[in-house]
Amino acid sequence: MLSFALSKLFWMLAMPGNALILMMAAGALLLRSRRWQRAGRRLVTLAALLGLLAGFTAFGPLVALPLENRFPRPELPAHIDGLIVLGGAVNPPITADRGDPSVNDAAERLLAFADLARRYPDARAVFTGGSGRLFDQTLKEDDSARGALREAGLAEGRVVFEADSRNTWENALYSRRLLDPKPGEVWVLVTSAMHMPRSVGIFRRIGWEVIPYPVDYRTTHDAKPYLRYESARTLMILEDAVREWIGLVSYRLMDRTDALFPAP
Numbered sequence: 001m002l003s004f005a006l007s008k009l010f011w012m013l014a015m016p017g018n019a020l021i022l023m024m025a026a027g028a029l030l031l032r033s034r035r036w037q038r039a040g041r042r043l044v045t046l047a048a049l050l051g052l053l054a055g056f057t058a059f060g061p062l063v064a065l066p067l068e069n070r071f072p073r074p075e076l077p078a079h080i081d082g083l084i085v086l087g088g089a090v091n092p093p094i095t096a097d098r099g100d101p102s103v104n105d106a107a108e109r110l111l112a113f114a115d116l117a118r119r120y121p122d123a124r125a126v127f128t129g130g131s132g133r134l135f136d137q138t139l140k141e142d143d144s145a146r147g148a149l150r151e152a153g154l155a156e157g158r159v160v161f162e163a164d165s166r167n168t169w170e171n172a173l174y175s176r177r178l179l180d181p182k183p184g185e186v187w188v189l190v191t192s193a194m195h196m197p198r199s200v201g202i203f204r205r206i207g208w209e210v211i212p213y214p215v216d217y218r219t220t221h222d223a224k225p226y227l228r229y230e231s232a233r234t235l236m237i238l239e240d241a242v243r244e245w246i247g248l249v250s251y252r253l254m255d256r257t258d259a260l261f262p263a264p
Contacts, residue, residue, distance in 0.1 A: 087129015
C-alpha cells in the first residue's frame with residue numbers, strides 16, 4: 001500500500017505538465033521578491049522554453065518511440081488458450097455519472113481485445129483492472145469495460161473480469177491467481193504499445209510467459225512531424241512516455257520486472 005501511495009504522490013509532482021505549471025508558479029512568486037527576482041526570471045524562462053519543447057516539437061514522441069517500437073506486433077498462432085487485456089482504457093467516474101460507457105485515448109485496447117475474442121472463440125478472455133485512484137477505490141473499471149465490450153459485440157459472460165488490481169503489477173498477480181494458467185498454454189497480452197515493455201517484464205517476473213500484442217500507438221515509426229501544433233496532445237504523449245520510463249526503473253528497483261528494459 002505504501003509503494004502505491006508514494007508512486008501516486010510522486011507522479012502528481014513529476015508529471016511534466018504539472019511540473020511546468022509548478023515551475024511557472026514558483027518563478028512568478030520569486031519575481032515578487034527583490035532578492036529573488038533574477039532566480040524568478042530564470043525559472044519562468046526555463047519553464048516557458050521547456051513548455052515550447054514539450055508542446056510544439058517531437059520531443060515527446062521521440063521519448064516514446066523506443067517504448068512503442070520495442071515489441072513488434074506478431075503473427076498469432078492458430079490456437080490460443082487465453083487473452084488478457086490490461087485496464088486503463090475507460091473513465092469510470094464519467095461512466096457512473098452519465099450512465100454510458102466512457103473510454104479514453106487507449107480505447108484500442110478494448111477494440112483489439114474484442115476482435116481477438118471473436119477470432120478465437122474458444123480462448124479464455126479476461127479484463128484486468130480495478131481502480132488506480134489514490135483516495136477513492138469505489139469506482140472500478142470493470143463496469144465501464146463491461147458496457148464498452150458489450151457495445152463492441154461481445155456477449156455477456158464471454159469475458160472474466162478481475163476488478164481488485166490497482167496497477168500493472170497487481171494486474172498480473174491477480175489475473176494469475178484468478179486464471180491459474182498452466183505450463184505450455186498460449187496466452188496473449190493486449191495493452192498499449194508504450195506500456196508493453198513494462199507489462200511483459202512483470203509477467204515474465206511472475207513466471208507467466210505471454211505473447212505481446214501491442215495496440216494504441218501514439219507515434220509514427222520515425223516520430224515525425226518534428227514540429228507540431230497540437231500542444232496538449234503532444235504533451236500527453238510525453239507524459240505517458242515519462243511515466244513508463246520512470247515505471248521501468250522503479251519496478252526494476254523493486255524487483256517487479258525481469259529486466260530494466262525488457263526485450264522480445
